[in-house]
């Protein structure tokens with residue numbers, strides 16, 4: 202099956218240029234300047250020609266932080282691999298990297314097997330896995346080798362959630378030493394969970410039980426402190442470190458300082474920290490529960506700093522931390538006790554559109570949009586150049602994007618399996634028009650043409666940024 206995409210504006214990390222693209226089977230076969238006339242020849246023998254006049258043609262989005270069907274506090278996130286990856290496709294994301302979770306007392310490989318079981322035959326787009334380590338011991342450390350051999354070479358640890366995922370500094374140190382030996386990356390949820398838990402106990406005892414106190418009991422300083430501590434442990438061990446869902450300007454300063462010394466420290470932020478704030482957590486009638494995630498939404502003044510971090514590359518990636526819980530049955534678990542609200546905000550469908558608003562508002566360039574949403578995630582997690590670029594030999598994961606279309610985000614029109622939108626009523630400039638996943642058209646004309654099981658597992662190489 203050959204497809205020609207012609208007359209579009211091809212986007213890459215270096216900007217925008219008019220170009221025609223030939224897709225043969227699952228791969229990009231050629232890219233040519235329109236004046237070469239090559240597209241006429243291609244079109245004559247093609248099964249399909251997509252006219253992309255006035256549209257952007259960009260590599261499919263890569264969301265390296267999602268939680269489909271993730272267990273949390275006695276329930277699990279509302280999207281399955283099928284619904285979550287289908288929603289991703291609608292929003293122009295053609296690859297996700299999800300987190301397999303090792304419950305305490307079990308093995309990493311059994312966790313990996315369990316997550317393969319959830320995703321295989323279900324995913325609509327390609328997917329990879331990171332591994333969450335919640336039990337550091339000799340057996341776990343040994344299993345990290347086997348995980349790398351199985352294409353899973355990034356390991357997430359938590360300085361938050363004591364009693365669940367929390368790892369001590371000593372455990373983090375040991376896992377980092379191992380990571381250094383095998384070239385793996387440690388991903389860190391950096392919040393001081395020990396101190397936070399005391400603030401939570403105090404708040405509840407004083408009757409401060411509303412969702413907004415999820416935010417006030419997790420101050421930015423405790424994210425900054427943990428970020429700095431993680432960076433220090435990484436420095437001592439020499440392990441590469443990737444800070445997930447960075448939300449606070451103070452934490453960003455710690456990352457920037459480490460990067461200035463040449464340390465292999467990287468960080469991502471998420472759209473919710475760029476577009477939502479503590480004010481949303483304070484919405485009345487328990488509606489703030491829709492915005493409970495950790496780290497929490499911050500006061501609005503942090504947003505400018507995060508955009509600046511994206512421009513300076515102290516923030517290298519934007520992922521979603523997509524972790525949807527329904528308002529009706531799941532978020533209500535925390536009525537009268539904010540600490541029981543399942544943590545997570547839905548967003549896998551909207552990341553590309555929201556970041557395009559950054560382009561529209563002049564916060565980032567077109568090239569930077571592609572870089573933080575696709576190319577850098579691919580390089581950071583060992584998928585480049587198979588993913589993250591439109592070039593001969595790459596997978597034909599391609600988005601045709603109409604930069605002038607208008608849309609309004611709403612639970613009534615989104616495709617995630619969750620009963621609210623964190624961005625309800627938000628007006629967006631730009632819209633995904635057509636999506637190809639490995640050469641196959643999965644979205645076009647406002648319809649989904651993909652299928653569960655089209656998406657395959659991606660065994661990933663090591664991080665491609667290490668110095």
Ligand SMILES: [Zn+2]
Pocket residue numbers: 266268522524
């Ligand atoms: Zn997460």
